[in-house]
Amino acid sequence: MVSLLTALIIQGNETKIYPYQDKSSKKWGYEVSRIERGNFRPLVTCPAVYDSEKIAQQEGDGLVDSIRKLDLSPKRKELGDLIGDSKEAVQAVIDASNDSPQR
Numbered sequence: 001m002v003s004l005l006t007a008l009i010i011q012g013n014e015t016k017i018y019p020y021q022d023k024s025s026k027k028w029g030y031e032v033s034r035i036e037r038g039n040f041r042p043l044v045t046c047p048a049v050y051d052s053e054k055i056a057q058q059e060g061d062g063l064v065d066s067i068r069k070l071d072l073s074p075k076r077k078e079l080g081d082l083i084g085d086s087k088e089a090v091q092a093v094i095d096a097s098n099d100s101p102q103r
Helices: 004-012 053-069 073-083 086-099
Strands: 016-021 028-036 039-050
Touching: 004 039, 004 053, 004 073, 004 086, 016 053, 028 053, 039 053
Parallel strands: none
Antiparallel strands: 016 028, 028 039
16 A cells, blocks of 8 residues: 555655565565655565566565556646645645654
C-alpha cells in the first residue's frame, strides 16, 4: 500500500527503481526512490520476494506506472480545498515533508 502523499510525490517527480538482493534468502526486492537537492529520498520499499533482479525491476516499474496512471485530481482538489490553492498547497506539503529531518 502507498500513501496518498507518496503517490503525489511519485506522480510529480522523477523516480528510479533500485533492485536489491537479500543476502540470506537470495531473493530480490526493490526500492522506489528519487534524488532531491543531492539527497537520496526513499519512497517505497518492497521486501525481497522475487526470484530475479529482472522480475524485481519489472514489479517496481509496474508499481510506478500504475501510480502515474491514477487520476488523483479529486484527491488533489480535496486536499487543496482543505488547506488552500491545490497546486501550491500540495507542493508546500510535499516540500515540507522532504525538508523534515530523517530519523
